[in-house]
Amino acid sequence: MQELWVRGLDWDDELSCDLAKKWTLFQRDLLNVPTIRVPRWLCIDSDTINIELHGFSDASSSAFGAVAYLRVEKLAEVRVVLIESKTKVAPLKNVSIPRLELCAAVVLVRLIKRVSVALKLDNIPVFLWTDSTVTLSWILSHPNRWKDFVRNRVIEIQDLPEAKWSYISSSENPADLASRGVPINRLQNESIWWSGPPWLSGPSNSWPTSQIPNSPEADREKRTTISCHVALVQGWDLKTKYSSLIKLLRITTWCFRFIKKLKRDFVTEYIDPDEIENSLLFWVRDNQQSNFNEEIQCLHNGRPIPKSSSLYRLTPFLDGNGLLRITGRLHFESLHWDEKHPMILSKDSHFTKLIIDAHHKRTLHGGTQLTSSIRRRFD
Known part of the structure; x- marks a missing residue:
């Protein structure tokens, strides 16, 4: 039937010789169906x-x-x-x-x-x-x-x-x-x-x-990101210049787009959600490397993190993007990956405060219970 569609045949069109032969063989083969038990x-x-x-x-x-x-x-x-x-x-x-x-x-x-x-x-x-x-x-x-x-x-x-x-x-x-x-x-x-x-x-x-x-x-199916090109920049203070998370992410995205243009890579006319997501993951990685660099190095080298670490009880692991996530107890629950293994952030960083503020405004200035929806992705 798919081959008929590909060839553009109408309902009343006569089949070509090769298709007619295939159909005849298929009909003949159907006679053997009763032999199957x-x-x-x-x-x-x-x-x-x-x-x-x-x-x-x-x-x-x-x-x-x-x-x-x-x-x-x-x-x-x-x-x-x-x-x-x-x-x-x-x-x-x-x-x-x-x-x-x-x-x-x-x-x-x-x-x-x-x-x-x-x-x-x-x-x-x-x-x-x-x-x-x-x-x-x-x-x-x-x-x-x-x-x-x-x-x-x-x-x-x-x-x-x-x-x-x-x-x-x-x-x-x-x-x-x-x-x-x-x-x-x-x-x-x-x-x-x-x-x-x-x-x-x-x-x-x-x-x-x-x-x-x-x-x-x-x-060949790896997601192309450019975060690795700027990951070597230590202590980039861009995150402290803005009081809005979405503005920080958009400015960061424009910086990445500028780098791509310098490298003569293709850049779309408008910012898409994937670019915003890449900018968010960039700042999460920056936050973790600034505050949990020792833990990241231990996990990267296959060594357990020290018991003195504040992350020890969370049993963190590194995902495919090199981000720290919580192992948690929800592994077998039918939840989204981010809910089962939220990303770890430092509680005292400016970037974390921007995320909390963004969730607060997204819930129409809701209270603590509504703002706690942030834990569906971060911890």
Whole structure:
């Protein structure tokens, strides 16, 4: 149907020879549908000792999809049961294979969530698999490192925090059949589709394990920021010259735009929200480096921060942008990343006072309870 649309055929137009042949083969293949038998029993009974949810995703230039299985451990055997699959046709516009693989991972996460709710599978281990090292590099990193297309999808994928993502070879990925397509007469004999890869029925220590290498292709989706060009400037007093946060951020943005013009980089006609956000993160980084430089160096070198530090009880960590965030107790809550891991600011700095004042005015001069909404992003 998509190919008909691409060729611009109308409802009453006659098919070309190649399309007519494809349709005839498709019709003939449909006659084999009654030969497919899908077991409906999930193999859960009194002998069950453990249940796991496994999902696989894959993409090709024509489609992307996902498939979910239930792995049921019994006293004497392990049964793997196909639960559900989902496939989507690739968009007409040109999209790279890594991006399609990421879209397949999003489909898999949505599929797993739907299966978990439908079967009431609460608090069971979830293992997700993909054969794309680029997709894994994106998923296992902080979303703000990537451009909007990747960032938005990584945020949705990471909204399933209990899932453990791993790499699998294409030859062992059952979702490969969903993304590339397979005739029905061949599908009924594909044991990898009905029961997953052979090792899934064995002990967990026989599952594939491999370290994900740093993929240069993943870095092509890095968000371009220019904060690194001015990060070496120490003690920039621009923040003390203004009593309004938005004015400080706009002036900072214009400074960055001026630098980009000097470097002959492309600059849009108007300031966009991403530029304001980059300016805000620049001043957060400046605030942290000025007040918590020792803690940052410790975390950067893989050493614990000293117990004498005021941040010790917060168990801070460095995100993908090198910013200090709180680990917190909300890791498994369905909240935005910033709410679960707010950025740390010094309580006595001028920049922090500007943020508090901005929130105070945003809540129409609300009291302490309203202004406390600042904790949704900062701490």
